[in-house]
Amino acid sequence: MAGEPKVGVLAVQGAFREHRRHLEALGARVNEVRLPGDLSGLSGLVMPGGESTSMARLLSDFGLWAPLRDFHARGGVLWGTCAGAILLARSVEGAPPQFGGHQDSLGLMDMNVRRNAFGRQVDSFSVPLTVQGLEAPFPALFIRAPVLTDLGPDVERLAQHDGQTVMARQGRMLASAFHPELTEDRRLHGLFLDLVSEYQPVKSP
Template sequence: MAGKPSVGVLAVQGAFREHRQHLEALGADVREVRLPGDLTGLSGLVMPGGESTSMARLLSDFGLWAPLRDFHARGGVLWGTCAGAILLSRRVEGAPPQFGGHQDSLGLLDVTVRRNAFGRQVDSFSVPLPVQGLDAPFPALFIRAPVLTELGPDVERLAQHDGQTVMARQGRVLASAFHPELTGDRRIHGLFLDLVAEHQPVASA
């Protein structure tokens, strides 16, 4: 990959430090993103795993919904893991009753996502997962993981577990239901950086 990519990790909640460590180990220049101005000059952004309803509330508190959509519209690459994947999706199923069964999302990935599809925290598990673009299975860790259903015509399925889509891509949007940042394997972070490298840097705001 030519040059040193400048990427961000959404750092309002969740496992953002682990993502940063992996990306820096691969040679990326990484910035933690908490405010709209932090997106300036970045070419890619990771939205980490965590608690999606808490993350959605914090996106509102920090005024990040529109800037994140604008970042993508200007050419930015987005990757969401677990909760981040939920927030990228167009439709969300299984929102908590206290939210009236509705959860806000960015709507940038044309899929329906079903929250907690593999059970509760105590049902967490790891499996060797074949992933398109990797030469050997990835040690995928699932923690209260969602699944991606009703994929739109432009969405490419990259991995399945038990017949359910758990990783997908649509243009400059990548989503994984599992947690690559909590493993010692950096190959999927490498795929994200490869996708960033395919696109021109985002112009400064």
């Protein structure tokens, strides 16, 4: 698949292996990203579900904040799922008290994210979700899921649940509040790869 774009999965914490499995099953070349140099040669990056405060701390430890922003500025496609969506947002509500109510984020996508909006781990649920661009409902799995609020004018709502936005797109960025990597349905991974193909290649630093 030498002619296919190469994509990455942020692999500092969370369900990155599951994303990699789906992307490779669709024929993508996939690189696990833990250090800034791992972004070299990539056209897109998935930021997985996990624990967003732990991810934010590890992004600081590995010096990834600025390289991730630069990767997007040079043309890279980003998809954040659950915790990854939180990392994309302009602002975040509901950070734990031990963090002073503040949650670091990339500030790239013009939206606010409210953490744990659908409850705790025990409140997890799956629902058939109507997603723009998919012909049939997607089996969306919500685990301590956030909601996307205060969408900017350039942010397109792709899916809602109970009147709340749970998937959106802004240019070369996708955000989903649920966990597509924990299902066997690869259609959203296919949409991500279509977006990567649309925007490649990424400019060299």
